[in-house]
Amino acid sequence: MDDALLLHRIQFAFTVTFHYIFPQLTMGLALLIVAMKTIALWKSKPIYNNAAKFIAKIFALNFTLGVVTGIPLEFEFGTNWARFSTFAGGVIGQTLAMEGMFAFFLESTFLGLFIFGEKKLSPRMHYFSAVMVFIGSWLSGYFIVATNAWMQHPVGYKIIGSEVVLTSFSELLFNPWAFWQYLHTMLGATITGSFAIVSIGAYYLLMNKNLETAKIYLRVGILFGLISTILVAFPTGDYQVKQVLNKQPVTFAAMEGLFETKKGAELILIGQPDMEKLKIDNPIYVPKLLSFLSYLRWEAEIKGLNAFDKSLWPTNIPLLYYSYHIMIGLGTIFILIMFVSAIYLYRKKIYETKWLLWILMMSFPFPFISNIAGWWTAEFGRQPWLIYGLMKTADGTSLNVSAGNALFTLIGFGGMYFLLGVMFLFLFLKLLEKGPEKIIIERKK
Amino acid sequence: METIWFAIVAFMLAMYVVLDGFDLGAGIVHLFVAKKDDERRIVLNSIGPVWDGNEVWLLAAGGTLYLAFPKLYASSFSGFYLPLIIMLWLFMFRGLGIEFRHHSKNPLWRSFWDVMFSFSSILLSIFFGAALGNVVRGVPLDATGYFFAPLWTTFTITTHPGILDWYTIILGLVSFFVLTLHGATFLAMKTTKEVHAKSQNIVSIVWWFAVTFSAIALFATSIINPMVWNNFSNNIYGYTFPIIALASIFGIKIFNSFKKDNFAFLSSSTFIISMLATTAFGLYPTVLPSSIDPKYSLTIFNTSTSAYGYSVALTWWVFGLVLTLSYFVFLFRTMKGKVVLPNEEEGY
Numbered sequence: 001m002d003d004a005l006l007l008h009r010i011q012f013a014f015t016v017t018f019h020y021i022f023p024q025l026t027m028g029l030a031l032l033i034v035a036m037k038t039i040a041l042w043k044s045k046p047i048y049n050n051a052a053k054f055i056a057k058i059f060a061l062n063f064t065l066g067v068v069t070g071i072p073l074e075f076e077f078g079t080n081w082a083r084f085s086t087f088a089g090g091v092i093g094q095t096l097a098m099e100g101m102f103a104f105f106l107e108s109t110f111l112g113l114f115i116f117g118e119k120k121l122s123p124r125m126h127y128f129s130a131v132m133v134f135i136g137s138w139l140s141g142y143f144i145v146a147t148n149a150w151m152q153h154p155v156g157y158k159i160i161g162s163e164v165v166l167t168s169f170s171e172l173l174f175n176p177w178a179f180w181q182y183l184h185t186m187l188g189a190t191i192t193g194s195f196a197i198v199s200i201g202a203y204y205l206l207m208n209k210n211l212e213t214a215k216i217y218l219r220v221g222i223l224f225g226l227i228s229t230i231l232v233a234f235p236t237g238d239y240q241v242k243q244v245l246n247k248q249p250v251t252f253a254a255m256e257g258l259f260e261t262k263k264g265a266e267l268i269l270i271g272q273p274d275m276e277k278l279k280i281d282n283p284i285y286v287p288k289l290l291s292f293l294s295y296l297r298w299e300a301e302i303k304g305l306n307a308f309d310k311s312l313w314p315t316n317i318p319l320l321y322y323s324y325h326i327m328i329g330l331g332t333i334f335i336l337i338m339f340v341s342a343i344y345l346y347r348k349k350i351y352e353t354k355w356l357l358w359i360l361m362m363s364f365p366f367p368f369i370s371n372i373a374g375w376w377t378a379e380f381g382r383q384p385w386l387i388y389g390l391m392k393t394a395d396g397t398s399l400n401v402s403a404g405n406a407l408f409t410l411i412g413f414g415g416m417y418f419l420l421g422v423m424f425l426f427l428f429l430k431l432l433e434k435g436p437e438k439i440i441i442e443r444k445k
Numbered sequence: 446m447e448t449i450w451f452a453i454v455a456f457m458l459a460m461y462v463v464l465d466g467f468d469l470g471a472g473i474v475h476l477f478v479a480k481k482d483d484e485r486r487i488v489l490n491s492i493g494p495v496w497d498g499n500e501v502w503l504l505a506a507g508g509t510l511y512l513a514f515p516k517l518y519a520s521s522f523s524g525f526y527l528p529l530i531i532m533l534w535l536f537m538f539r540g541l542g543i544e545f546r547h548h549s550k551n552p553l554w555r556s557f558w559d560v561m562f563s564f565s566s567i568l569l570s571i572f573f574g575a576a577l578g579n580v581v582r583g584v585p586l587d588a589t590g591y592f593f594a595p596l597w598t599t600f601t602i603t604t605h606p607g608i609l610d611w612y613t614i615i616l617g618l619v620s621f622f623v624l625t626l627h628g629a630t631f632l633a634m635k636t637t638k639e640v641h642a643k644s645q646n647i648v649s650i651v652w653w654f655a656v657t658f659s660a661i662a663l664f665a666t667s668i669i670n671p672m673v674w675n676n677f678s679n680n681i682y683g684y685t686f687p688i689i690a691l692a693s694i695f696g697i698k699i700f701n702s703f704k705k706d707n708f709a710f711l712s713s714s715t716f717i718i719s720m721l722a723t724t725a726f727g728l729y730p731t732v733l734p735s736s737i738d739p740k741y742s743l744t745i746f747n748t749s750t751s752a753y754g755y756s757v758a759l760t761w762w763v764f765g766l767v768l769t770l771s772y773f774v775f776l777f778r779t780m781k782g783k784v785v786l787p788n789e790e791e792g793y
Contacts, residue, residue, distance in 0.1 A: 064544040067497065068537040072530075074507055078522025079529055082591065085522075089515020090750040094758060097512040100505030101765030108501045109772040112494035117779050119787070163515075165750075169757040398523035400593040409530045416534060423541075427548045 003403035005394055008080045011410045013379075015072050017372055018417050022066035024371050027141055027186065028193020029059045030134040035220055037127050051216040052130075054436035055197060058428065060115055065424055067108075069417070080406065084386055084396030091157055091166045092147045095173070099143035107136030138186060142178075145185055149178035151387050152378065153247055164390065177243055181378075184236040187228045188374060191334060192367040194225035198341070199364035200432065202357040213436045215351060218360075222345050226338040233331055238293075244381065245294055248388065250308040251381040254317045255324040256290060257283075260304040265290040270325070273318045278305070315383040323376035330370035337363060446755040447730070447745040450513035453762065455725040457509055461502035462573070462721060463627075463714045468492040468499055470628015472539065472566025473621070476559060478632060478643040482552075483786060485559055489543060491635040491784045495776065496543060500536075505769075512758055516590060516748035517732050524584060524592040525576070528608050532572050539565040567621065574620025577724065578613030582606065582669050583734035586741045602669065604736045612669050619662045622655040623720075626697065627713045634706040635784050641706075648701045648709065656694060659720075670734065673727030683726045690719035 033052050040048035074096065077085050110132035118126055156171030157164045166172060201217030204210040245252045253259075257268045259278045267290040271283035291300040305313060314320050337359060344350035350357070386393040471492050479485040511518045522529060542562030546555055585592045585605045597607035600614075609617075626648060633644040666673060677683045696712030732748065735741035749755075 061544070061548075064540060067500075068540045071504065071536060072533050074504060074511075075522060075529055075533055077511065078518045079526050080523070082519035082523035085511065085519035086516050089511055089518060090754050093508070093512030093515055093518075093750065094754065097505070097508035097758065098761060098765070100501065100508035101762060101769065104501040104504055105498065105765075105769040105772055108498040109776045112498055113776055113779055116490075116494035120779055160751075166754045166757070169753075398519075398526070398591075400523050400591045401526045402593075405526055408527070412530070412534060416537065420537075420541075423545065427545065430548060 004401070004406055005397055007403055007406035007410055008397045008401075009393065011406060011413065012073075012076055012080060014410070014417075015069065015076065015413055017375075018421075019066070019069040019073060020372055020375060021368055022062050022069060023137070023141070024189040024192045024368065025062050025196060026059065026066050027137045027189035028191070029055055029062070029196065030130075030137045030193075031190055032193050032197055032220060032224060033059060034130050034134045035224065036216065037130050039220075041123065041127050047212055048216060050436055051213045051220075054213065054431075055217075056114070056130075057431055058196075060111070061424070061427055061431065063111065065420060069420070072413070080398055080401065081386075081396050082398035082400070084391065087163050087391055087396070088151075088387060089163075091154075091164050091172060092150060094166065094169065095143045095147040095150070099140055103136050103140035103143060105136075107133055107140060110136065141186060141189070142182055145182040146173060146175060146178045148378070149175045149181055152181075152382055153177035153243075154387055154390055159390075164387075177247070180236055180239040180243060184232060184240045184374075187232040187236055188367070188371045190224055190228040191232060192371060194221045194228060194338075195334075195360075195364050195367045197221040198225060198360050199362075202361040203432070204435065205351055206354065206357050206361060210435045218341075218345065218350060222338060222341045222350075225334075226342045229331070229334040229338045233335065237331070242294070248381065249303050250305065250312050251314055251320075253303060253305045253308070254314045254320050255377060255381060257321050258290070258302060258304040259306060261301065261307045262304060263291070263301045264288040264299045265294075265302040265304075267293065268325075269329075273321050275317060312384075314381055316380055320377060320380040320383075323373040323380060327370045327373040327377060330366050330373070334363075334367065334370070446752060446759075447513075447749045449759065450509075450749075450755060451725075451729060451732070451745045454506060454510050454513055455721070457502060457506035459718050459721045461499070461506050463717050464499035464502055465496070466624050466627045466717060467631035467710075468496040468628070469566045469570050470624040470626070471632055472542075472562050472628070473570060473625045474629050474632065474644065474647055475563045475566070478629070478640050478647065480639075482555065484640050485555070486547070486786055487636055487640055487784050488632060489546065489562075490786060491632060493543065494780050497540075498773065498776065500540075509762070513750060513755070514732065514745060514748040515750055517743050520586070520591050520743060520748075521733055524586075524594055525579070525608065526593070527596055528572065528576070528594075532569065535565040535569050535572070538562075539569065570621045570624040571617035573624075574617035575609060575613040577620070578616035579608060580733060581616075581666060581673065581724065581728070582610075582612055583736040583742070585737050586733065586735035586743060587737055588741060590741070590743065592735075606736060612665055615658065615662050615665055619655070619658045622651055622658055623717065625651050626655050627710075627717060630697065630701065630706065630710040630713045633701070634710045637783050645701060645704070645706070648697065652694075652698050652701070659694070672731075672734075673724075676727055676729060683723075686719045686723040686726055690716055690723060693719060 033055055036048045036052035036055070039045060040052065077096075110129045113121065114126065114129040114133055117129065121129065150172060153175060154164075155175050155177075156166060156168035158167050159165070197217040198221035201214040201221060204214035205218070241252070244255070256265075257271060257273050257280045258265055259280075264287070266285040266287045268280055268283050268285045271280035271285070274281050288298045291302055292298050294300060294302060305317075341350060341356060341360060344353055344356055382388055384392050384394070386396045471488055475485065475488050479488045507518075538561045542558045542565065546558040546562070549555070579594070582602065584594050595607050597609040598605065600607070600610045602610055602612060629644045629647040629651065633641055633648060636644065693712045693715040697709050697716065700706075700709035700712055730744045730746060731742050732745055733743040735743075
């Protein structure tokens, strides 16, 4: 791998990973804000409006970071991946342009109304703005997932000369791959949002302040958290993995750490891939479970890495394997946490159960990690392909941008994002300390 | 079909310049028209609800360019690698300046973000003009369809020029003064008292600079790329655009003198649109001329996508545009009138 290729890859991976910290929270919180405002409007409980307003402050801060870190990604398709854009622009240009026209405009104009127009709009119109922001952010997610799905599983195209040409718009937009990937991704974002507000609620309860609002956060957050942590595993996660098994079998073998083709393959829970000896070190596993989960037959045969030519293997198998296992491991823990919390909530004991509040408070970073690990699984799993089966990552870079220029901007992004991260945390903690206030909004007639 | 999409992309870019132009312009004059904290909050609140939506026009125009002319997108974005990434960083600072400032009452914190907001707005306005200058002047495109432009070389125009040379710097200054004017007319429209008076004052002074530099740029363009006048001689209706531009720039001066702020702002918007339309009309169908050999120039025909892609995209694009315009009308109507400062505790 030459220097320039590596630097282009690192820069994209770094900027997209850092970016994805923010949109997952945006999409998760947008749903929860709508939920809280629905209750406020429906049951005439203004306290829910107050609770939503505080989350909206965090949402607004987070949204800003999402926007400023998102713009570079669209640019980088052209700046760093010019040959990829020339090759595939005719297809993925559709979904990317649609994101701008249908999602970004919706999201940004109604966010402006939502934040600055509270006094000028009626409660219903303010609620409507919140719903539009939610729809905009979730649509944006769809267009991005559809773009990624096309790179994972290209459909509706033909190759003419040195570029792909779109032949079916509906196949692109309703790529079967995108369906499960989208639901899985959105549920992941809902988990991040749920854990974030549950964590804030738990913090206030432990600090013994803003108790009314804190309880709302626990109730709403645990409800959405329980549903989304279960659905993210089954059916969406399950189907997503089966798509990989069927369409990218070599990726599947690498994710699961299965080096040898086997009947009755075991499910490895923990272990370290040893790429020299081509085996898993110190494995903890459940015999035959992988075969059963994949085909519902205990003795089903699953192809291991040895069934494929080495040139088709994902380029970084240990990282792929770890990303996948971190996602699955954390996902399982999330279900447990939310299940126990739901029981305590149902018995009305959760507000006094300190050990559980501590766990909830400390848990907020982990959904971010598992969401990002999930995307790393998808992206490392697709390697060495940039567009699965059509274009190798090594063939997609901008040849006219030298390694030195790429390093310059990579260092710049590194410094810039470090500062952004520090400032985001600083401002978030400031908001958290100030907390939700009871404000009665006076509207102008 | 290529021509329709050329017009669409040009339209979206013009929308971007008019809309984000006034909040860039507000950023340029921010430190000069607003001295006290309350005044600065007024400036920021005047653009607060809309700047994000305005900036989306750039993203959407970029996305549309990517869809309609993928090879142009790939070639120009990689060729202008460094200046584009530097512009990205400026965009970030500018967004943060607007959104982070109000999170702390610390006067140093606020001063810092005020300066960042203004500084990045000034640089961005110059970069936009310089970018347009590069497109008019041409870049060293060769047979591969790619090029790589350094930030600067000798500041003269050769076959391998830098991003910045005397010509593109002139266009940068035109853009700077025109957007300053645009931002000041916007603030005059949206504010009262001190900020209002100072904005009107800036309009009347900067107007002379904008006119002078526009005239210089016009003259320089005729030397650098005389081809741009060919389309006008072939189709004299094209002269409508420069005539409208000429009328509207005097409109700015006249309406501003008579204190008709709304009309001054509208004139400024018209001026920008007609200037860009003039440029687009002159360039068509070339979208990036080669400074090495005209046969390597990128045109809308050798960078286009498939006919099917165009027709399916046209359907959803029209639909999307109608939706988008309705959001903007609703947003600007809700936010119309002079800015009233809210109690700081109630904001987001």
